[in-house]
Amino acid sequence: MEKLSKILITIQGNFIAPRFDMVSEVLIASTDGQNLFEKPRTILISRPSADELCSFITKEDITIVVCGGIEERHYKYLSWTKKKIFDSVIGPYAEALQLVLENRLVSGTILTGAVGDEACP
Amino acid sequence: MKLSSLHEIAVSELLNGFPHAIVILDTGLRVVEMNCYLEALTGYTSAQARGVYGSFILRCNLGPKNQHFHKALETGQPISIEGNIINRNHRKIPIQFTISPLRSESGNLVGLLVVLEDISVLQNKSQRIYDGTDVILGHSPKMQEVFGLMPVLAHTDASVLITGETGTGKDIIAEAIHKASKRARHPFIKVNCGALPESLLESELFGYVRGAFTGAVKDKPGMFRLAHDGTIFLTEIGDLPMPLQVKILSVLDDKEFYPVGGTQKTKVDVRVIAATHRDLREQIQNGKFREDLFYRLNVLRIHLPPLREREGDIRLLLDHFLREFNSKLNKSIKGFTTNAHNKLLSYAYPGNVRELRNIIEYAANICQGKRVRSEHLPQYIFTHQVTSSMPQPKAYDNGHQEEISHTESFKPRGGNWNDIEKEMILQALTKTRGNRSQAAEILGWGRTTLWRKLKMHGFT
Structure with a gap:
């Protein structure tokens, strides 16, 4: 059986939040590697803080983090704690989640759903 | 140039002429065009960013609802505000944002011009006591000679060669010359020629075009391009590989070059300041440095005396x-x-x-x-x-002399304290064959403390 992975995506509306340190909402999904294990849940964060978000990620045993811009200190901390990070990703979080499940997401990607009239937060 | 031909200038070309990062947004706050400085900051090309919501590309802290952009659109008045962005290298950069509404010939608002001015230098200046970038001290006759030469060097546009032993302040002098010159408002780009292997250094200096080599998925402007209208400081020029010396020589002569893999020449207006701790004449005799490049760089020469x-x-x-x-x-x-x-x-x-x-x-x-x-x-x-x-x-x-002091006497x-701590960390990591948890235990620190110290000393 595939190992269970927990994915955290920093979100703003239907999109990936552009800044890790200003995030007020995250989406958490569990996957067995290919399929979602349960319905993803969103969690509101009371006070945007990159340090607190890092602690939260560690506490929740997150294995994959998808976010926008992230500072070096936090990026290295998450790498140090062996999280897989996809940073500087732009676009709808649902599309990013799908790409993670398909093992096709790359840091710095602008997703197709990021362009066009619908693509405003 | 005729007025009619002015209208034909591509917007991107025009934006690249400014020394700051610039983006044009439409009324929906989506990217229409951005210049090469912003491409370098964000890591996205203009073509990739076109049509994407501006704040996603900028990663700025001007609020999730971009109220400042909306305010500029509503009032039609320009706004200037301090903030920051996170660049592609995960660095938070303080920025002065100037948001100006753009109008069509009929007077309708059609978008925004956002200029991002990097103000980290200004901010650091007010915070620091001394970081060695703008304080040059010295009363000795030899330093007075150097100070006497500085205004002369600043007021010309010729290449400068700074020589002197390690630790004499070549970098500080180079930056001071740039700041006192007419190019002061434009970029000062420092490149350490001894820090990178030849192939990497070439793409770093001259940039590359998409497809130039495996992994070159998009165009990248090199340091010469980014230093356009400003100064490029080539430190450790004595360590520059021979093939690149030819290319530098041709840039100095023609003020244009081919990016790696490119077929079109890029024109630049850059002042070159070079520095080395090596004796270039000796390098020439040993066949390690081109004589013609030496004479081309040695237009103006400044030698920094050792402290003794x-x-x-x-x-x-x-x-x-x-x-x-x-x-x-x-x-x-x-x-x-x-x-x-x-x-x-x-x-x-x-x-x-x-x-x-x-x-x-x-x-x-x-x-x-x-x-x-x-x-x-x-x-x-x-x-x-x-x-x-x-x-x-x-x-x-000073190369040989440095070696002696490190192997025999140090x-x-x-x-300093930092070096001692560094050495303690290295010894602990060597002892534990790189196992950080065990190293932290030996040092009596928590794993997080060790991580922080490793980061502080640049080990990660």
């Missing part, structure tokens, strides 16, 4: 750095005891001002009293064989 030749400056610098570290460390050390002072005045300082600064930093950390005593100074300065009364190393080839190798 700067009579009276050691005393001045000792007081200056002690004041600096008193402030930084919140201490109130009044001065040095006679013994310590004499030792510091008679020491040869093969590492020049940098070494002197490190010694004072060490002493200020160790000293718990009102005066720095001999036992507060690093031990190696008492065992070091080279003193000011002994024969001195050659004018500015115990501990580092001259």
